[in-house]
Amino acid sequence: MRFRHIVSETLNGLRRNLTMTLAVIMTMWVSLSLFGSGLLASQQINLMKGNWYDKIEIAVFLCTKDTRGQMCTPGQDISQSQKDEIERTLRTNPEVAPDGIFFETKAMAFAEYQDRYRGNPLGAVLTEQDMQESFRVKLKNPEHYEGVVSAVVGLPGVQTVQDLRAILEPFFQWLNLLQWTAIVASGLLLVAAAMQIGNTIRLAAFARRREIGIMRLVGASNLYITLPFLLEAIVSALVGAALACVTLAAGVYFVIFQRAQPSIQGLPWIQWHHALLAMGGVAIVGLLLSIIPTLITTRKYLRV
Incomplete structure:
Protein backbone atom coordinates (compact mmCIF):
# COMPACT_ATOMS: atom_id res chain seq x y z
CA MET A 1 0.00 0.00 0.00
CA ARG A 2 2.80 2.40 0.90
CA PHE A 3 4.68 1.56 -2.28
CA ARG A 4 1.57 2.20 -4.38
CA HIS A 5 1.10 5.56 -2.67
CA ILE A 6 4.73 6.54 -3.34
CA VAL A 7 4.45 5.61 -7.03
CA SER A 8 1.14 7.47 -7.30
CA GLU A 9 2.60 10.60 -5.71
CA THR A 10 5.61 10.41 -8.03
CA LEU A 11 3.43 10.21 -11.15
CA ASN A 12 1.18 13.01 -9.90
CA GLY A 13 4.23 15.17 -9.23
CA LEU A 14 5.60 14.58 -12.72
CA ARG A 15 2.23 15.55 -14.25
CA ARG A 16 1.83 18.66 -12.10
CA ASN A 17 5.31 19.92 -12.93
CA LEU A 18 5.44 18.69 -16.51
CA THR A 19 6.95 21.89 -17.90
CA MET A 20 9.65 22.05 -15.23
CA THR A 21 10.33 18.33 -15.64
CA LEU A 22 10.82 18.73 -19.40
CA ALA A 23 13.13 21.67 -18.79
CA VAL A 24 15.19 19.57 -16.36
CA ILE A 25 15.35 16.70 -18.86
CA MET A 26 16.52 19.01 -21.67
CA THR A 27 19.15 20.65 -19.49
CA MET A 28 20.40 17.27 -18.28
CA TRP A 29 20.44 15.99 -21.86
CA VAL A 30 22.62 18.81 -23.18
CA SER A 31 24.93 19.04 -20.16
CA LEU A 32 25.47 15.28 -19.86
CA SER A 33 26.06 15.03 -23.62
CA LEU A 34 28.80 17.65 -23.35
CA PHE A 35 30.22 15.93 -20.28
CA GLY A 36 30.26 12.57 -22.07
CA SER A 37 31.86 14.19 -25.13
CA GLY A 38 34.61 15.50 -22.87
CA LEU A 39 35.19 11.98 -21.52
CA LEU A 40 35.34 10.58 -25.06
CA ALA A 41 37.73 13.33 -26.13
CA SER A 42 39.98 12.55 -23.16
CA GLN A 43 40.11 8.87 -24.10
CA GLN A 44 40.79 9.73 -27.75
CA ILE A 45 43.65 12.04 -26.82
CA ASN A 46 45.16 9.39 -24.55
CA LEU A 47 44.97 6.83 -27.37
CA MET A 48 46.67 9.20 -29.80
CA LYS A 49 49.34 10.10 -27.27
CA GLY A 50 50.06 6.47 -26.50
CA ASN A 51 50.29 5.61 -30.19
CA TRP A 52 52.42 8.56 -31.25
CA TYR A 53 54.59 8.77 -28.17
CA ASP A 54 55.64 5.16 -28.70
CA LYS A 55 56.85 6.12 -32.17
CA ILE A 56 58.53 9.35 -31.13
CA LEU A 164 59.22 14.97 -32.85
CA ARG A 165 57.61 15.36 -29.44
CA ALA A 166 58.22 19.12 -29.60
CA ILE A 167 56.31 19.15 -32.90
CA LEU A 168 53.39 17.11 -31.58
CA GLU A 169 53.11 18.81 -28.18
CA PRO A 170 51.37 22.00 -29.46
CA PHE A 171 48.83 19.79 -31.25
CA PHE A 172 48.09 17.91 -28.04
CA GLN A 173 47.88 21.19 -26.12
CA TRP A 174 45.14 22.38 -28.48
CA LEU A 175 43.31 19.08 -28.12
CA ASN A 176 43.55 19.32 -24.33
CA LEU A 177 42.25 22.89 -24.48
CA LEU A 178 39.23 21.80 -26.52
CA GLN A 179 38.67 18.91 -24.13
CA TRP A 180 38.73 21.13 -21.02
CA THR A 181 36.54 23.72 -22.74
CA ALA A 182 33.89 21.04 -23.30
CA ILE A 183 34.23 19.81 -19.71
CA VAL A 184 33.97 23.32 -18.22
CA ALA A 185 30.96 24.16 -20.39
CA SER A 186 29.27 20.90 -19.41
CA GLY A 187 30.14 21.56 -15.75
CA LEU A 188 28.33 24.91 -15.86
CA LEU A 189 25.31 23.29 -17.46
CA LEU A 190 25.40 20.50 -14.86
CA VAL A 191 25.34 23.12 -12.10
CA ALA A 192 22.37 24.76 -13.84
CA ALA A 193 20.64 21.37 -14.03
CA ALA A 194 21.24 20.75 -10.32
CA MET A 195 19.80 24.17 -9.46
CA GLN A 196 16.82 23.53 -11.71
CA ILE A 197 16.16 20.18 -10.03
CA GLY A 198 16.33 21.89 -6.63
CA ASN A 199 13.86 24.56 -7.71
CA THR A 200 11.50 21.95 -9.16
CA ILE A 201 11.52 19.99 -5.92
CA ARG A 202 11.05 23.17 -3.89
CA LEU A 203 7.99 24.16 -5.94
CA ALA A 204 6.59 20.65 -5.70
CA ALA A 205 7.06 20.62 -1.93
CA PHE A 206 5.40 24.03 -1.59
CA ALA A 207 2.42 22.89 -3.67
CA ARG A 208 1.98 19.81 -1.46
CA ARG A 209 2.67 21.49 1.87
CA ARG A 210 -0.78 20.60 3.29
CA GLU A 211 -0.38 16.93 2.39
CA ILE A 212 3.08 16.91 3.93
CA GLY A 213 1.73 18.48 7.11
CA ILE A 214 -0.96 15.81 7.40
CA MET A 215 1.60 13.03 6.78
CA ARG A 216 3.76 14.49 9.52
CA LEU A 217 0.84 14.55 11.96
CA VAL A 218 0.07 10.88 11.34
CA GLY A 219 3.71 9.94 11.97
CA ALA A 220 5.12 9.47 8.46
CA SER A 221 8.90 9.23 8.38
CA ASN A 222 11.18 11.66 6.57
CA LEU A 223 12.14 8.93 4.10
CA TYR A 224 8.50 8.17 3.27
CA ILE A 225 7.79 11.86 2.62
CA THR A 226 11.00 12.39 0.63
CA LEU A 227 10.79 9.33 -1.63
CA PRO A 228 8.21 10.71 -4.14
CA PHE A 229 10.30 13.85 -4.66
CA LEU A 230 13.48 11.78 -4.98
CA LEU A 231 11.90 9.46 -7.52
CA GLU A 232 10.69 12.44 -9.57
CA ALA A 233 14.23 13.79 -9.75
CA ILE A 234 15.69 10.36 -10.53
CA VAL A 235 13.19 9.77 -13.35
CA SER A 236 14.05 13.14 -14.92
CA ALA A 237 17.77 12.47 -14.57
CA LEU A 238 17.53 8.96 -16.03
CA VAL A 239 15.58 10.19 -19.05
CA GLY A 240 18.13 12.98 -19.60
CA ALA A 241 21.04 10.54 -19.14
CA ALA A 242 19.45 8.03 -21.54
CA LEU A 243 19.06 10.72 -24.21
CA ALA A 244 22.67 11.79 -23.62
CA CYS A 245 23.86 8.18 -24.01
CA VAL A 246 21.92 7.85 -27.28
CA THR A 247 23.54 11.11 -28.46
CA LEU A 248 27.02 9.83 -27.57
CA ALA A 249 26.39 6.49 -29.30
CA ALA A 250 25.16 8.28 -32.43
CA GLY A 251 28.19 10.56 -32.37
CA VAL A 252 30.62 7.65 -32.03
CA TYR A 253 28.92 5.71 -34.83
CA PHE A 254 28.44 8.50 -37.37
CA VAL A 255 31.48 10.68 -36.60
CA ILE A 256 34.10 8.10 -35.62
CA PHE A 257 33.10 4.85 -37.33
CA GLN A 258 31.51 6.28 -40.48
CA ARG A 259 33.70 9.35 -41.06
CA ALA A 260 36.97 9.61 -39.16
CA GLN A 261 38.08 5.97 -39.03
CA PRO A 262 37.72 5.24 -42.79
CA SER A 263 39.32 8.60 -43.69
CA ILE A 264 42.34 8.39 -41.35
CA GLN A 265 43.19 4.72 -40.91
CA GLY A 266 46.64 5.23 -39.44
CA LEU A 267 45.34 6.52 -36.12
CA PRO A 268 43.85 4.59 -33.20
CA TRP A 269 40.22 5.54 -32.64
CA ILE A 270 37.93 5.03 -29.68
CA GLN A 271 35.74 1.92 -29.79
CA TRP A 272 32.46 0.90 -28.21
CA HIS A 273 34.06 -0.05 -24.90
CA HIS A 274 35.37 3.52 -24.59
CA ALA A 275 31.88 4.81 -25.35
CA LEU A 276 30.41 2.50 -22.70
CA LEU A 277 32.83 3.89 -20.11
CA ALA A 278 31.73 7.43 -20.98
CA MET A 279 28.07 6.41 -20.81
CA GLY A 280 28.66 4.88 -17.39
CA GLY A 281 30.19 8.16 -16.22
CA VAL A 282 27.21 10.05 -17.64
CA ALA A 283 24.74 7.78 -15.81
CA ILE A 284 26.57 8.12 -12.48
CA VAL A 285 26.84 11.90 -12.73
CA GLY A 286 23.17 12.13 -13.75
CA LEU A 287 22.06 10.14 -10.70
CA LEU A 288 24.24 12.21 -8.36
CA LEU A 289 22.84 15.41 -9.84
CA SER A 290 19.31 14.21 -9.11
CA ILE A 291 19.86 12.74 -5.65
CA ILE A 292 22.07 15.36 -3.98
CA PRO A 293 20.02 18.52 -4.79
CA THR A 294 16.80 16.68 -3.90
CA LEU A 295 18.08 15.58 -0.49
CA ILE A 296 19.36 19.09 0.26
CA THR A 297 16.12 20.75 -0.87
CA THR A 298 13.78 18.36 0.91
CA ARG A 299 15.75 18.63 4.13
CA LYS A 300 15.34 22.39 4.02
CA TYR A 301 11.79 22.78 2.75
CA LEU A 302 9.93 19.77 4.10
CA ARG A 303 10.07 20.85 7.71
CA VAL A 304 6.58 21.46 9.06
Missing part, protein backbone atom coordinates in the same frame (compact mmCIF):
# COMPACT_ATOMS: atom_id res chain seq x y z
CA GLU A 57 62.26 9.45 -31.71
CA ILE A 58 65.06 11.99 -31.68
CA ALA A 59 66.80 12.58 -34.99
CA VAL A 60 70.42 13.77 -34.79
CA PHE A 61 71.32 15.20 -38.21
CA LEU A 62 75.02 15.23 -39.02
CA CYS A 63 77.01 17.90 -40.82
CA THR A 64 77.79 17.78 -44.53
CA LYS A 65 79.93 20.10 -46.58
CA ASP A 66 76.80 21.98 -47.68
CA THR A 67 75.12 22.35 -44.26
CA ARG A 68 75.59 25.22 -41.86
CA GLY A 69 75.69 25.07 -38.10
CA GLN A 70 77.72 26.14 -35.12
CA MET A 71 79.25 22.68 -34.76
CA CYS A 72 79.87 22.18 -38.51
CA THR A 73 83.12 22.93 -40.35
CA PRO A 74 82.27 24.83 -43.57
CA GLY A 75 82.96 22.81 -46.71
CA GLN A 76 83.62 19.54 -44.83
CA ASP A 77 81.61 16.43 -44.06
CA ILE A 78 81.55 15.05 -40.56
CA SER A 79 84.59 12.91 -39.75
CA GLN A 80 84.45 9.28 -38.65
CA SER A 81 85.91 10.15 -35.24
CA GLN A 82 83.12 12.68 -34.70
CA LYS A 83 80.50 10.05 -35.66
CA ASP A 84 82.04 7.62 -33.17
CA GLU A 85 81.96 10.23 -30.40
CA ILE A 86 78.29 11.05 -31.09
CA GLU A 87 77.36 7.35 -31.11
CA ARG A 88 79.29 6.71 -27.87
CA THR A 89 77.52 9.63 -26.18
CA LEU A 90 74.13 8.30 -27.24
CA ARG A 91 74.82 4.71 -26.19
CA THR A 92 75.99 5.72 -22.72
CA ASN A 93 72.99 7.97 -22.07
CA PRO A 94 70.65 6.31 -19.54
CA GLU A 95 67.53 7.75 -21.22
CA VAL A 96 68.19 5.96 -24.54
CA ALA A 97 66.34 2.68 -24.97
CA PRO A 98 68.37 -0.53 -25.36
CA ASP A 99 69.06 -1.10 -29.05
CA GLY A 100 67.34 2.22 -29.62
CA ILE A 101 70.00 3.76 -31.87
CA PHE A 102 69.76 3.46 -35.65
CA PHE A 103 72.23 5.05 -38.07
CA GLU A 104 70.69 6.23 -41.33
CA THR A 105 73.13 6.56 -44.22
CA LYS A 106 72.80 8.91 -47.14
CA ALA A 107 71.68 6.01 -49.34
CA MET A 108 68.91 5.11 -46.88
CA ALA A 109 67.79 8.73 -46.62
CA PHE A 110 67.78 9.06 -50.41
CA ALA A 111 65.72 5.88 -50.83
CA GLU A 112 63.15 7.19 -48.33
CA TYR A 113 63.12 10.55 -50.13
CA GLN A 114 62.44 8.89 -53.49
CA ASP A 115 59.72 6.70 -52.01
CA ARG A 116 58.01 9.70 -50.38
CA TYR A 117 58.03 11.78 -53.57
CA ARG A 118 57.44 8.97 -56.05
CA GLY A 119 55.65 10.38 -59.11
CA ASN A 120 56.28 13.94 -57.91
CA PRO A 121 58.67 16.34 -59.70
CA LEU A 122 60.25 17.09 -56.31
CA GLY A 123 61.62 13.53 -56.31
CA ALA A 124 64.21 14.51 -58.92
CA VAL A 125 65.44 17.69 -57.23
CA LEU A 126 67.95 16.15 -54.80
CA THR A 127 70.65 13.51 -55.22
CA GLU A 128 72.10 10.99 -52.81
CA GLN A 129 74.99 13.33 -52.00
CA ASP A 130 72.54 16.01 -50.92
CA MET A 131 71.18 13.78 -48.16
CA GLN A 132 72.22 14.00 -44.52
CA GLU A 133 73.34 11.11 -42.40
CA SER A 134 71.60 10.89 -39.07
CA PHE A 135 71.18 8.92 -35.86
CA ARG A 136 67.60 7.92 -35.03
CA VAL A 137 67.22 7.51 -31.27
CA LYS A 138 64.36 5.81 -29.37
CA LEU A 139 63.93 6.80 -25.73
CA LYS A 140 62.94 4.72 -22.71
CA ASN A 141 60.42 7.42 -21.82
CA PRO A 142 59.43 9.89 -24.58
CA GLU A 143 58.50 12.40 -21.86
CA HIS A 144 62.18 12.68 -20.90
CA TYR A 145 64.02 13.87 -23.96
CA GLU A 146 65.76 17.04 -22.78
CA GLY A 147 68.78 15.18 -21.37
CA VAL A 148 69.51 13.38 -24.64
CA VAL A 149 69.10 16.54 -26.70
CA SER A 150 71.40 18.60 -24.46
CA ALA A 151 74.02 15.82 -24.47
CA VAL A 152 74.49 15.77 -28.26
CA VAL A 153 73.43 19.20 -29.49
CA GLY A 154 76.84 20.72 -28.73
CA LEU A 155 79.01 17.91 -30.10
CA PRO A 156 81.22 18.60 -33.14
CA GLY A 157 79.61 17.29 -36.32
CA VAL A 158 76.01 17.73 -35.14
CA GLN A 159 74.12 20.07 -37.45
CA THR A 160 70.77 19.94 -35.65
CA VAL A 161 68.70 17.77 -33.31
CA GLN A 162 65.02 17.28 -34.08
CA ASP A 163 62.59 16.05 -31.46
